Amino acid sequence: MIRVLPNVLGAADLQAVRELLPQVRFGDGRATNPDSTIKLNLQAPQEDPANARIAQIARDALVRHAELRVFAQPRQMARTTVVRYEPGMNYGWHVDEALFPSTPPMRSDLSCTIFLNPPADYDGGELTIQLGAQELAYKLEAGNAILYPSTTIHRVTPVTRGVRLAAITWLQSWVADSGRRELLIQLEEARALAAHGGPSTIDPRLQVLLESLKTNLFRMWADT
Ligand SMILES: O=C(O)CCC(=O)C(=O)O
Numbered sequence: 001m002i003r004v005l006p007n008v009l010g011a012a013d014l015q016a017v018r019e020l021l022p023q024v025r026f027g028d029g030r031a032t033n034p035d036s037t038i039k040l041n042l043q044a045p046q047e048d049p050a051n052a053r054i055a056q057i058a059r060d061a062l063v064r065h066a067e068l069r070v071f072a073q074p075r076q077m078a079r080t081t082v083v084r085y086e087p088g089m090n091y092g093w094h095v096d097e098a099l100f101p102s103t104p105p106m107r108s109d110l111s112c113t114i115f116l117n118p119p120a121d122y123d124g125g126e127l128t129i130q131l132g133a134q135e136l137a138y139k140l141e142a143g144n145a146i147l148y149p150s151t152t153i154h155r156v157t158p159v160t161r162g163v164r165l166a167a168i169t170w171l172q173s174w175v176a177d178s179g180r181r182e183l184l185i186q187l188e189e190a191r192a193l194a195a196h197g198g199p200s201t202i203d204p205r206l207q208v209l210l211e212s213l214k215t216n217l218f219r220m221w222a223d224t
């Protein structure tokens with residue numbers, strides 16, 4: 001399931017990122033995909049100090065984000081990379097790598113883009129995701145993020161004016177199977193809704209049963 005995560009970066013984080021962005025020394029995006037003929041963008045080298053500081057801000061913000069914890073059930077997160085698309089740049093239809101070369105390798109279950117500058121700054125540059133016969137295009141306000149399954153075919157359409165800046169990362173979930181993950185999300189939503197009215201409106205036996213279902217299905221399905 002595709003989810004928009006509002007306000008991952010708040011005003012103070014965005015301000016810090018805005019001050020760091022001019023210091024990033026962008027290189028060719030093909031550095032991490034040398035054989036790619038469809039990737040035409042710029043990205044920060046992993047060792048770039050400004051990229052590393054933005055990555056820390058982004059990581060802290062994602063870890064704090066309650067909806068991300070529910071939707072992704074994250075086990076591991078790759079370091080974010082800042083990407084830059086200038087006029088004419090784009091990234092054609094592709095699917096993300098299954099494993100990232102860390103030790104141990106990290107499986108990418110979910111891909112995440114945090115938009116770093118406002119949509120009015122550029123034309124084009126929509127992150128477009130195939131969902132069956134539909135194509136869903138996302139171009140979010142600065143600070144908002146999109147979380148989408150790494151199994152999807154997606155692209156970034158050509159930027160025709162201005163510059164698109166984003167921080168991208170990948171997450172490994174405790175639950176590999178997206179169908180199972182969705183059921184756990186629904187159970188958590190049911191549990192939260194039931195608890196919402198307070199102890200007087202919910203039969204405590206129902207509350208404990210919902211908690212038990214969520215916890216024990218997670219135990220059954222979590223990778224260890
Ligand atoms: O810039 C984005 O929003 C995502 C780019 C992308 O698909 C990738 O780097 O794999």
Ligand SMILES: [Fe+2]
Nearest residue numbers: 094095096154
């Ligand atoms: Fe991608």
